[in-house]
Amino acid sequence: MNQIITFGEVLMRLSPEGNKKFIQSNLLEFYFGGTEINVGISIANFGGNVKHISCISDDFVGDTAISYLRRFGVDTSEIVRSKRPLGVYFLEIGAVMRPSSISYNRSHSSFSEIQPSMVNWEKSLEDGKWFHWTGITPALCKGGYDTLKEGLILARKKGMEVSADPTYRSGLWKYGEDPKVILTDLLNYSTIFIGGVNEINEVLATNFSYSEEDFIAASKLLMEEFPTIKKVFDKIRTAVNASWHKIRSRMWNGIEFRETEDFDITHIVDRIGTGDAYAAGLIYGLQHYDDFKAMEFAAAASALKHTYEGDVNFSSVDEVLGILGGNTSGRFNR
Amino acid sequence: MNQIITFGEVLMRLSPEGNKKFIQSNLLEFYFGGTEINVGISIANFGGNVKHISCISDDFVGDTAISYLRRFGVDTSEIVRSKRPLGVYFLEIGAVMRPSSISYNRSHSSFSEIQPSMVNWEKSLEDGKWFHWTGITPALCKGGYDTLKEGLILARKKGMEVSADPTYRSGLWKYGEDPKVILTDLLNYSTIFIGGVNEINEVLATNFSYSEEDFIAASKLLMEEFPTIKKVFDKIRTAVNASWHKIRSRMWNGIEFRETEDFDITHIVDRIGTGDAYAAGLIYGLQHYDDFKAMEFAAAASALKHTYEGDVNFSSVDEVLGILGGNTSGRFNR
Amino acid sequence: MNQIITFGEVLMRLSPEGNKKFIQSNLLEFYFGGTEINVGISIANFGGNVKHISCISDDFVGDTAISYLRRFGVDTSEIVRSKRPLGVYFLEIGAVMRPSSISYNRSHSSFSEIQPSMVNWEKSLEDGKWFHWTGITPALCKGGYDTLKEGLILARKKGMEVSADPTYRSGLWKYGEDPKVILTDLLNYSTIFIGGVNEINEVLATNFSYSEEDFIAASKLLMEEFPTIKKVFDKIRTAVNASWHKIRSRMWNGIEFRETEDFDITHIVDRIGTGDAYAAGLIYGLQHYDDFKAMEFAAAASALKHTYEGDVNFSSVDEVLGILGGNTSGRFNR
């Protein structure tokens, strides 16, 4: 069945409409998100066959979260349920020079009690071809790390491709382990690295700059340290302010350095999940195109995500290819 | 200043509009509630001088909760802040034979880390005349019990009136103590008992029926066991279904038994907090009227609460007295 | 063209959704209403040809009010504009024993500067067959009284039917005239009296009871005092509470007393404008049916109005007749 597997926490996102603050509102829009499921849903929207593994609250909120994944055709059959509540994040959406603000309620969520014994990895990976993980999951709790590692070991044993997005967020990592040690451990089971010099510096304790030369050098060093990693893809964001960004991408695939043009996102609708849209585009792209076109597809997908409300990229493959084909003037689709 | 003191958790309440389920919605209305603060806000709406003590998250959600209390003029100066998130409850509002459903996310909330050392009871009770507590607070966590007990000891030392609403909810009480032991301990510092035979049976391990005779006998026995308790007030609800209730009240004040007429609530708008509206009406009433009128005031206040959305009774004293004066036909106030 | 003429203030109505109070809301629904225009729009919905005369603010709020009347095909060509703002009323909708509350902002509205010189009554009544007035207009300001009187004089000169709904509301009448004197003056130009013993007692300073005998006696006395008045129609409302009313109607047409059955409105959606819906039904009915059927039509129209949000009865003639034909079980119209 050629399935892409994602594993991670599903969060409820709650935010007032538009740019309102909580103090001036009494209505909240809700979606479900989480970095891995954002990737999974986006791939499903490209027509991919996706299964998500998680631990979700056994109440009507959890039922709604699972139903949300099913809307997009994501396979939820291996999700386990918990008596703990679903993780929540509250969001106030900024504009211009005002940053967006996020407040989390996830430290004792249903996902926080995940343990290797709860997931049947054999069954979960049965039809698996690709496994995608991010640095959020091992940052949340020891059980997240342990469970993920078990999955990765099996994935590699089955010869699956493993993409790693080792996003480092210092506000997490509260359970007493050294992020560098854990990420290093997990990268040993990965084949595609989605990240740039920041992430490499974090993992290798190096000090590379943003220059093209340093990016290539850093990528080479990473591949030496982690021989399973064959390709490095980096998304570069330039922010005019909270409402106006430019996105481009570069890569080192062991053979050549390539870089895309800038995508100019003059009127951002929603910034959340744009990195996840990039990862999803890359995974889909690498399954269907050459490395450079995959990276272009990823960057265009990420740019498009900025135009959708919520955490998820709703674009179809044709819509992403339309952008690459130069249709960026926003003419109607009738 | 003759202040009424309430102490307890503040929760964010999230529910879809009308009778929608989460699975068919993407918008949630939010209010803030919690049994003690519902009592406090309602008394503030009667013109009372109320201070609420709590532990609230130090984020924009917590800021909004505090701002919400301030709307009604509740004194929030002694509220402490916490790094943990605010407790949340999710609500689906039923109708006719469909019950409402609630799912809580409160076990690791900001309030759950309350400790006696965090509250300055001397300062908090400075102007205190009345202290109101409920059985929810000691049920949530050991720190809730310990902190409450310290407050009650000081309240009694200062000669304050102490009303107890020992609502027993078995789904709470997870931290390992025996509810009966703890409630018994706290009732020793109480002077007004808001509850009926169910609550007395729970505390005294008795088996009284709902009959008038048994209610009087139970009240007498309670007063023997807890000599500080001088009066017992009981609210009786008869449910046709989730949309149609009748409310009345009865009392034993050590001297006489009295009972009100039924208030017929033919079209319930929101059932939450109707017990709290009763307690608030009683506290206000006992400060201004004789026992029977206080109880009538409380029952009318509780009936009115069923007509407001949210957790809180918005009625003014005049509006409650209007009901008692027979103005139940709903003619316009112009 | 057989036109029905209405004259009076157009108000903007602002209310929170459902049963919310202003203090718990930040969104208001708005409609436009006013007792005479409610009558006019309802007649237009029956297919009648209606022209409304008023003085409306010359701003985008006034533009919207006029546009609102035009939605229903009401002729707005003789409406004059003013630099003053449109009158506004704020509404909190009650339920069960909670009454609805209204707060007005109309004392210096655009309508309050109406003067006889501003209205071209000759042109306004050109195609007029029926003139409807209420006691609200002369209560608002001297100019309202003077202007109305001029219109009524011409209407009678042209032989138009004139229906009077002398609703007495003591909160108005601030400009120093005696309501009784003014209403008496205006009733001299009226042919149909829409009101009951309360209104007759007010005008004649009598003390009739609600009994059938007294209603007939009061009607006869009224007709003696005002010989142009040929018929008296009275709507009787019995309120279980703010959410549940019963409506019936009775009449004395100089020949016979008749009374309708009760219409049982078990779940009121919106009570405002139900008297206006009655008047509209009566005016339409008297133009098409005999007196008793006209009264039944009016009572059914009033009952139906309780099921629409806003000030206005949206029912068509067929829908009203459907009720009279016994179709009160609410089966679908497909």
Added chain:
Amino acid sequence: MNQIITFGEVLMRLSPEGNKKFIQSNLLEFYFGGTEINVGISIANFGGNVKHISCISDDFVGDTAISYLRRFGVDTSEIVRSKRPLGVYFLEIGAVMRPSSISYNRSHSSFSEIQPSMVNWEKSLEDGKWFHWTGITPALCKGGYDTLKEGLILARKKGMEVSADPTYRSGLWKYGEDPKVILTDLLNYSTIFIGGVNEINEVLATNFSYSEEDFIAASKLLMEEFPTIKKVFDKIRTAVNASWHKIRSRMWNGIEFRETEDFDITHIVDRIGTGDAYAAGLIYGLQHYDDFKAMEFAAAASALKHTYEGDVNFSSVDEVLGILGGNTSGRFNR
């Protein structure tokens, strides 16, 4: 896999909030419905394994419809797509004596071009155990009849149970065939009849009354005419008005007549789909309980549906059994 198969049109339902009319609104809520899919989704909510067969527009509206079915876990893999638009119905929700109004836009919808050649019945019924059809499908178009018949023939060949809800709606049936002939043809492939004397009179051209005796006689005659039919279940609705109904059910299963108590639905939230909820309850019930309990389950499910907005019964099996267990007072589920 023991799958229940439903076949029929999926419609988009559009209605203003609450009891508003289109003329006073600019916002419409939308759901997806259709009598057969309402049955299917409700069974899926009971935990049943459901596959729906239909023809849906190949645009973002159709994508959303399919996504809607997937929310509930309904198998959409055999749905075919069409260039024609999805059928739509517009709804104004009445109250008290005001009936709800529906306007359809379905005569040239995507479903209207269904043809036997478009559906792979072998694949569709692969895991089928039960086939449910209604009289709406053959009424819509010749292709609907032909396609349904092909499915029914195969279903019976595979020994599947076939439930028929031959709802007769005279506003449909525009394509020139005699409803009686076609329904008769299809009933020959059916085993469970969901309908009462009205439907039997329609099919058999008889004239039975609503009495118990006549219901039994009619059922017996039906079974004689259609020997595959083994059981007849009839839902009886008594309407106080559009906001207040009572529901009960009776049956003749060839052996005994039974009847349930009335379920009193004092405050209807949404009436649409209550017959479908009954059919779903019955299908689920007959798979798990004896005939009488299945019928009670169906009637309780139908009663519960009146408390949900939209076309669909969201109740779980436990929630329906709760009603049967006497929990009709609407106490909270916490």
Added chain:
Amino acid sequence: MNQIITFGEVLMRLSPEGNKKFIQSNLLEFYFGGTEINVGISIANFGGNVKHISCISDDFVGDTAISYLRRFGVDTSEIVRSKRPLGVYFLEIGAVMRPSSISYNRSHSSFSEIQPSMVNWEKSLEDGKWFHWTGITPALCKGGYDTLKEGLILARKKGMEVSADPTYRSGLWKYGEDPKVILTDLLNYSTIFIGGVNEINEVLATNFSYSEEDFIAASKLLMEEFPTIKKVFDKIRTAVNASWHKIRSRMWNGIEFRETEDFDITHIVDRIGTGDAYAAGLIYGLQHYDDFKAMEFAAAASALKHTYEGDVNFSSVDEVLGILGGNTSGRFNR
């Protein structure tokens, strides 16, 4: 009365709020639109006297459509009604590089059964001074073409000005006629051509470029082919992306070529109907100003339309002239 006549389909427009997709929404905003009625309403907002001819569904949706036109004072007296449903279009509003998407449900709409016999053109054009048509109407159905042609013949006989906006949309034109033949036929009855080289190339089967020289040459050739056409006006749009456009206009009036400055629309609110706003501005402008100022007025009107939600330009004449007077800094109107 100097009336402007428009003729064409009225469509219901349904779209989720903001930039949401249908799949992430359950609420749709609705307006009514259609290219000719957009022109008509905009002219009515300029104070023009407009009558619209159409065929609209005879249900509450059609009632609401007619009521919508009446809001703006458009004369609806010659609109005919049909048993078929109103045409609908569904819209997802894009942003930045994401295009908006539209899905139509109009092929069997009420307008699709229009026939010459249904329209009383003598009465419709009684007070007509100007007739505006677009290429959408003859593209929809043969009856649309035939009916339009009848109207145009009479309009020219009465000496009315006829403006043609021969927008060519290849997705329409399904009924088997050659667009070129039909448009050519209709242009013979037209006096003002609203379109550029694209439209001229389509009609004349030429291949002119966008250059100034070619525009002039194309216009001259058009006027040779269609001697009644005296002026050609062309609106030129440059798109940065779906959220940011620039608009300017150029003309050839047989005497001189003129071109306006660019209007820079940096933050588009709603793009739909901006061509219609241009046509409306031009028709109004040509009735009140010289050709160049009319064209400037049209371009400014079109630019302003981008700032209104819905299909319609709400600007008054003063508001458009304000832009031309250089007031483009958006200072408050108080």
Added chain:
Amino acid sequence: MNQIITFGEVLMRLSPEGNKKFIQSNLLEFYFGGTEINVGISIANFGGNVKHISCISDDFVGDTAISYLRRFGVDTSEIVRSKRPLGVYFLEIGAVMRPSSISYNRSHSSFSEIQPSMVNWEKSLEDGKWFHWTGITPALCKGGYDTLKEGLILARKKGMEVSADPTYRSGLWKYGEDPKVILTDLLNYSTIFIGGVNEINEVLATNFSYSEEDFIAASKLLMEEFPTIKKVFDKIRTAVNASWHKIRSRMWNGIEFRETEDFDITHIVDRIGTGDAYAAGLIYGLQHYDDFKAMEFAAAASALKHTYEGDVNFSSVDEVLGILGGNTSGRFNR
């Protein structure tokens, strides 16, 4: 207590969502505003201790206004109540070249009957350290001028700082006094002047240009005429259009001229109250920083206000300082 005192009208603001016009809406968002209270609330959000003096309607609208001020911790204890209605303003929010439109209903509002006898200035200024006034208050009514003057006299007697924002709005000033005379009178009691050459020209009847030299010369002349004034602060706005502004500030403090950089507000959310946010930032800044940093703080605060809906700047001190620290890329606050 070091309190900042503000005095002025509180208005209800009513506007449709987004860029809608009233004619296309039936829902209005409401906030409370007014230039002085906007300043007060913003200072309260900076942690300042603010008391507002006003006269507010004694109805549920006025209750809600007071509750609104209390949300932010503003001291409302000296607000007086009136039988007149609260002032209202209606707002349509423009975009790009479309200006926003405002219509007021305030000429007979509760504030319009303010009289010196109604305010207890001794009590009101008890803890006062700073008094802020604007030119709106004396423009509204004679009582506003008289009451303000009494407050200013006492404020100066107590040695309080007095900031003046003499905004001149010619649409006000209807009660017959010369604005120049009155503003001159009040400036005699002021110490900080918030305004530029326009305001100075208005007060001194001079004709200075916008140049740096003229600004300095004008400021010097102002200080000569009003020796209590020690500093002049000027906010300069450059508008691309209604959606895109740039803000900078300059000052003359008697010693030096300084000017800030431009703040580029590329996507304005709401322009209302941005001048008030500047004044609030300045008052806070002058209490905590040197003159230049105070001015920078004010300009950054004003820029941030453009990103909040409603009249009020919600920014905290840290958020404003963040902008000054260069964090204008809108990265998330987690």
